[in-house]
Structures are given as structure tokens and as C-alpha cells.
Amino acid sequence: MEVSSLAYVGADTTAPTPEALAAALHVHQRVASSHEDAPLHRRVLRFILSPLARLQRGGDQQETQRQEEDASSDLQDDMLCGCSEDGTEFSGEDVLGSSPFASCADLQDYRRMLAERRDARAAQLQRRRARDAAGQRELERAARPGPLRRLLQWAVRGARAAGRCVSPQGAGNNDATLGERIFNVLTSIPFVIVGLHSLRGEGGPARRNFGLSFVATGVIAAVYHASSGGARLVMRKLDYWSIALTSSVLRKATGLGVPPLVNAAAALLTPLKPTLVTGANLAIIEARYLKTAMEHAHLRPSFGAHIGVAATGLGFFMLEDVLVLGMGAPPVVHSLWHLLSTVSLSLVGPLLTHCEAPLLRQGAQMVAAAAR
Numbered sequence: 001m002e003v004s005s006l007a008y009v010g011a012d013t014t015a016p017t018p019e020a021l022a023a024a025l026h027v028h029q030r031v032a033s034s035h036e037d038a039p040l041h042r043r044v045l046r047f048i049l050s051p052l053a054r055l056q057r058g059g060d061q062q063e064t065q066r067q068e069e070d071a072s073s074d075l076q077d078d079m080l081c082g083c084s085e086d087g088t089e090f091s092g093e094d095v096l097g098s099s100p101f102a103s104c105a106d107l108q109d110y111r112r113m114l115a116e117r118r119d120a121r122a123a124q125l126q127r128r129r130a131r132d133a134a135g136q137r138e139l140e141r142a143a144r145p146g147p148l149r150r151l152l153q154w155a156v157r158g159a160r161a162a163g164r165c166v167s168p169q170g171a172g173n174n175d176a177t178l179g180e181r182i183f184n185v186l187t188s189i190p191f192v193i194v195g196l197h198s199l200r201g202e203g204g205p206a207r208r209n210f211g212l213s214f215v216a217t218g219v220i221a222a223v224y225h226a227s228s229g230g231a232r233l234v235m236r237k238l239d240y241w242s243i244a245l246t247s248s249v250l251r252k253a254t255g256l257g258v259p260p261l262v263n264a265a266a267a268l269l270t271p272l273k274p275t276l277v278t279g280a281n282l283a284i285i286e287a288r289y290l291k292t293a294m295e296h297a298h299l300r301p302s303f304g305a306h307i308g309v310a311a312t313g314l315g316f317f318m319l320e321d322v323l324v325l326g327m328g329a330p331p332v333v334h335s336l337w338h339l340l341s342t343v344s345l346s347l348v349g350p351l352l353t354h355c356e357a358p359l360l361r362q363g364a365q366m367v368a369a370a371a372r
Contacts, residue, residue, distance in 0.1 A: 196215060
């Protein structure tokens with residue numbers, strides 16, 4: 001080794017001249033100045049990419065270190081069995097001094113035992129995973145709903161879908177304050193009073209049915225305005241539907257019958273378009289009231305008062321959102337609509353009495369004839 005080193009040194013004994021050193025220094029300064037005078041975008045790009053380059057160099061160094069460690073571990077394994085790098089065995093003294101095994105056969109047996117243990121642990125882990133997967137499948141099978149439960153789930157889904165289709169949606173905006181809520185509850189009581197008065201008065205079954213539906217409408221309206229949360233969403237729908245049902249009962253009480261198919265269509269349309277059903281029934285009732293008042297003079301004063309109050313109440317109902325939200329009116333518009341609609345429907349009483357008079361006279365005559 002010393003001879004080869006001396007030969008190498010002797011092969012290049014010529015020292016560099018001062019001119020060569022000056023030229024090398026000039027080139028180095030020119031390269032450094034070129035890096036400093038580079039454009040701004042190149043310097044920014046170099047600043048951004050320099051961490052990536054360092055990261056790549058670090059990864060290469062780690063990979064090289066790992067390969068060196070693997071090579072050293074292989075070398076150590078070979079040394080454990082008493083073998084050199086070229087496969088030749090060491091002498092007995094070297095083996096006894098550097099390896100805990102007496103021969104390579106003992107080392108191979110030891111490695112085989114470690115491999116068997118590793119395979120046994122892998123097989124045990126695989127069996128545990130298979131057992132866990134089987135248990136998970138059993139749990140999923142046990143949690144799977146039966147036919148009755150699936151039918152109930154479908155029914156609930158259908159009810160929710162129907163709930164999204166029915167009208168009205170939302171909780172409404174006519175109970176924003178506590179005072180407005182109290183006014184709306186109190187002004188729902190007159191509906192009950194008018195309905196009870198119709199039940200106590202003399203009249204036929206149609207009038208009594210109207211009284212019952214009017215009482216139910218008042219109770220539902222009071223509960224709706226007093227409720228909150230999810231119950232309010234349901235009660236608002238029932239409030240609109242009860243008004244539509246009351247208008248249908250009132251139309252029948254005035255003697256205006258419709259074919260059964262139309263009644264069925266109106267009943268099916270009520271959950272979807274309750275305001276449309278109510279408006280159609282009230283339009284028919286108003287036409288009936290107008291025709292009867294033109295034929296009988298004693299009904300004209302009550303019809304005039306009824307139509308005036310009804311028009312005012314309808315205006316309040318339609319302009320409620322505009323007056324309250326747009327113009328900042330006091331939150332009593334809905335309460336006024338309660339009162340006006342109650343008065344308007346109570347003024348339909350003379351029309352009901354006129355329509356039921358022939359039936360009552362006929363009933364009285366039949367009773368008198370039976371008494372004779």
C-alpha cells in the first residue's frame with residue numbers, strides 16, 4: 001500500500017503555476033457573480049426548489065445508509081456462522097472468538113426456528129383477523145332489519161316524503177312575540193263561541209255539523225298559536241286543513257251539494273292545497289248567498305254586512321306578510337283576521353236559517369201529522 005501511494009504521488013509531482021491558479025479563481029468568481037446577478041424569477045424559483053433538492057439528497061443519503069446497514073448486517077450474519085466474505089471458514093479460534101454458534105448448521109437451525117415462529121405469529125394474526133371479520137358479519141346480519149321492521153321503515157320514509165309535499169310548510173311568522181302569540185290565542189276563542197251558539201240553536205244536522213267543525217277549528221287554532229317546535233309544524237297544517245273542512249261543511253249546510261266524486265277530489269286535495277279548497281268553497285257560498293239575497297229582501301242587510309266584513313278579513317289575511325314585514329305594522333293583523341272571519345261567518349246564520357226553514361217546516365208537519 002505504501003508503494004502504490006508513493007507511485008501515485010510521484011506520478012503527479014508538477015505543482016500548479018500562478019497563472020493557472022489565477023485563471024481558476026477568475027472562473028470561480030464569474031460563476032458566483034452569475035448566480036448573484038440572475039433574474040428575479042430564477043432566484044425565486046431556485047429558492048422554492050432548493051428545499052426539494054435538499055430533501056431528495058437527504059432521501060438518497062438515507063437509502064445509501066440503509067443499503068450499507070443491510071450489507072453490514074449480512075456481513076455480521078456471515079461472521080456469526082464463522083465464514084469470511086469470500087465464503088471460507090475461519091479457524092477454530094476465530095470462530096470461537098467472534099460467533100456464539102459452533103457452526104453454520106447451528107446458525108441455520110436458529111434462523112429456521114425464527115422463521116417458524118414468525119410464520120406461526122402471522123398465521124395466528126390471520127386467524128384472528130378472520131375471526132373478527134366473521135364476528136363483524138354476524139353483527140351486521142343480526143342488525144339487519146326483518147320484514148316487519150323494513151315495512152315500518154318504508155312507512156316512515158313515505159310519511160316523511162308526504163310531509164314534504166303537503167301544505168303549508170314551515171312554522172309561520174305570525175307569532176314572533178309573546179304579545180302577538182297571546183292575542184292570537186285569545187282571538188281564537190270566538191270561533192268556539194260561535195260554534196257552540198250554532199249547536200245550541202234550532203237547526204238541522206247540517207247546522208250542527210257546521211257548529212262542531214267551527215268549534216274544532218277554534219280549538220286547533222288556539223293550540224297552533226300556543227305551540228312551538230315540531231308540534232307547531234304539525235298544528236299549522238291541521239289549522240289550514242280544519243279551515244278547509246269547515247268551509248266544505250258550511251257549503252253543504254247552505255244546500256249546495258256536489259257529486260261524490262268532487263267531494264272525494266276535494267278531500268284528497270285538501271292536504272296539498274288547503275287554501276285552494278277553502279277559496280273554492282267560500283266562492284260557492286258567496287254566490288249562493290248573493291243569489292238568495294237578491295231573491296229575498298230580508299237577507300240583503302245581513303249579506304251586505306257579511307260581504308263587507310269578509311272582504312276586509314280577506315284583505316288582512318292576504319296582506320299580512322306585507323303589512324307586518326314590509327311596512328312594520330303592529331303584529332295584530334292575524335288577530336284582526338281571526339275576529340273579522342268569526343264575525344263574517346256568524347253573519348251566514350240568516351242564510352242557514354233560510355235554507356233550513358223548508359226542511360224544518362216539513363219536519364214539523366210530519367210530526368203534527370203523526371200526532372193526529
